[in-house]
Amino acid sequence: MQKLSNTNLITLVSKLLVLLLIAKVISLGIWWYLPSEGVELNAKKSYLSKYQRVSFSNMLKVQKKSAVQSQQREEIKAYNINNLVLKGLYGSRFEGFAIIAKKATPKKTEIVAVGESYEGYKLKEIELSGVLFTKSAKEYKLLLEESKTKFTGSITRVENEVEEISQKEVSRQDIQTYSSNPALIWKDIGIREKKNGNDIIGFEVTRVKPHSKMATLGLKKSDLIIKANNIPLTSINSVLKLYKDIDKINTLALTIQRNNEEKEIIYEIR
Amino acid sequence: MVKKILKFLLFFFFFIFALIAFMPKESFYFLLEKELKEFEIVISNEALHENLFSLNVQNLELNTKGIESAVARNAEITLLLFYNSIDLEDVQISSLIDAYAPSKVDTLEISYTILNPLVVYAKASGDFGEAKITFEFLERKLQAIVKPSKVMLTQYQKSMRMLQKDENGEYVYAKTF
Numbered sequence: 051m052q053k054l055s056n057t058n059l060i061t062l063v064s065k066l067l068v069l070l071l072i073a074k075v076i077s078l079g080i081w082w083y084l085p086s087e088g089v090e091l092n093a094k095k096s097y098l099s100k101y102q103r104v105s106f107s108n109m110l111k112v113q114k115k116s117a118v119q120s121q122q123r124e125e126i127k128a129y130n131i132n133n134l135v136l137k138g139l140y141g142s143r144f145e146g147f148a149i150i151a152k153k154a155t156p157k158k159t160e161i162v163a164v165g166e167s168y169e170g171y172k173l174k175e176i177e178l179s180g181v182l183f184t185k186s187a188k189e190y191k192l193l194l195e196e197s198k199t200k201f202t203g204s205i206t207r208v209e210n211e212v213e214e215i216s217q218k219e220v221s222r223q224d225i226q227t228y229s230s231n232p233a234l235i236w237k238d239i240g241i242r243e244k245k246n247g248n249d250i251i252g253f254e255v256t257r258v259k260p261h262s263k264m265a266t267l268g269l270k271k272s273d274l275i276i277k278a279n280n281i282p283l284t285s286i287n288s289v290l291k292l293y294k295d296i297d298k299i300n301t302l303a304l305t306i307q308r309n310n311e312e313k314e315i316i317y318e319i320r
Numbered sequence: 321m322v323k324k325i326l327k328f329l330l331f332f333f334f335f336i337f338a339l340i341a342f343m344p345k346e347s348f349y350f351l352l353e354k355e356l357k358e359f360e361i362v363i364s365n366e367a368l369h370e371n372l373f374s375l376n377v378q379n380l381e382l383n384t385k386g387i388e389s390a391v392a393r394n395a396e397i398t399l400l401l402f403y404n405s406i407d408l409e410d411v412q413i414s415s416l417i418d419a420y421a422p423s424k425v426d427t428l429e430i431s432y433t434i435l436n437p438l439v440v441y442a443k444a445s446g447d448f449g450e451a452k453i454t455f456e457f458l459e460r461k462l463q464a465i466v467k468p469s470k471v472m473l474t475q476y477q478k479s480m481r482m483l484q485k486d487e488n489g490e491y492v493y494a495k496t497f
Contacts, residue, residue, distance in 0.1 A: 078342075088354075285386040
């Protein structure tokens with residue numbers, strides 16, 4: 051009887067097919083346990099878009115806007131302190147009263163004594179050029195109407211901190227010297243990230259070399275740099291982006307925390 | 321006997337290659353991404369293409385600790401169990417290193433073989449010149465032998481000071497972790 055098929059070949063092919071099947075089953079088993087999607091980076095924040103301010107007054111407007119935004123949650127519920135006008139004040143510190151009106155109805159004034167409340171804001175203290183209100187453990191400073199032209203951005207007081215502003219000039223040549231030789235930066239200043247748990251809350255100045263160019267920037271040891279041009283510095287990347295783009299910036303506003311007080315240092319780069 | 325051994329080897333290698341071909345390479349890549357995330361390394365915006373024995377990754381962005389560290393146009397990951405390699409092309413390292421070295425790397429080949437399981441080899445070429453890198457796991461030692469380009473020698477003298485010139489005239493960088 052003549053053989054129609056080659057038994058050896060069929061055996062070989064069968065064995066290979068079995069091996070293929072085993073390999074496929076193993077790979078399916080592995081596939082089952084492996085992750086089905088990868089890791090993507092979170093959405094990036096645009097950094098440069100805010101570096102458009104060219105004048106000091108514009109900076110204050112942005113700062114004021116930012117201050118309003120930071121108090122947004124609280125102020126949505128009640129009257130916005132920016133809509134209040136301080137017409138006059140009498141007394142000193144914890145004794146006296148303030149004459150207050152709403153911007154919408156400036157002629158309709160009310161007298162509020164220290165300890166009394168107006169539109170949810172409790173008058174805490176009378177100062178030389180303004181008054182201090184408290185609300186939900188936060189303090190708000192309202193300046194006399196005529197002095198506002200000087201201090202437009204001063205109605206910002208968050209978590210018992212009055213923001214101070216100072217302005218400095220920085221030479222672009224100095225910046226270029228530092229950016230072309232980063233080792234010089236670390237000779238003159240020490241900065242490290244400060245974390246709250248796993249989150250970076252700012253960058254702490256650990257040392258400033260006396261009489262160096264960095265010392266003229268107004269930064270001191272233990273200062274915590276929390277924002278640059280109103281953008282929170284909550285990652286190393288945000289700082290490095292700032293470092294990369296420093297050549298394109300004309301004005302830089304650093305918000306720092308010093309002795310539990312917020313302070314803003316504005317650098318005009320010339 | 322020899323015939324049986326040859327037959328066994330044939331089946332064995334056939335099985336191994338079949339296994340590699342069927343392996344879910346994308347899933348392994350995702351696992352690698354998750355492992356790298358533990359070290360705050362994230363690869364993003366990449367396009368993956370599975371080949372029979374390799375995985376092709378295009379336009380990948382490497383972020384280390386939230387810092388955009390490098391962008392590579394193309395990467396070929398080959399995992400053959402006994403020989404594994406990652407070949408990168410057109411790598412643009414972050415301009416943050418511009419002060420230290422040219423940021424353009426044309427090719428970077430990283431390979432690992434079970435014939436020498438304690439060492440990872442790498443070769444790189446770019447605007448900085450050429451480099452042969454070895455990393456020894458046991459001694460945790462990184463060594464790079466660099467053939468610097470003219471640009472590197474003339475414009476990055478500060479970085480060149482970090483390299484030591486050996487007897488053969490090669491520049492060596494060594495670091496132990």
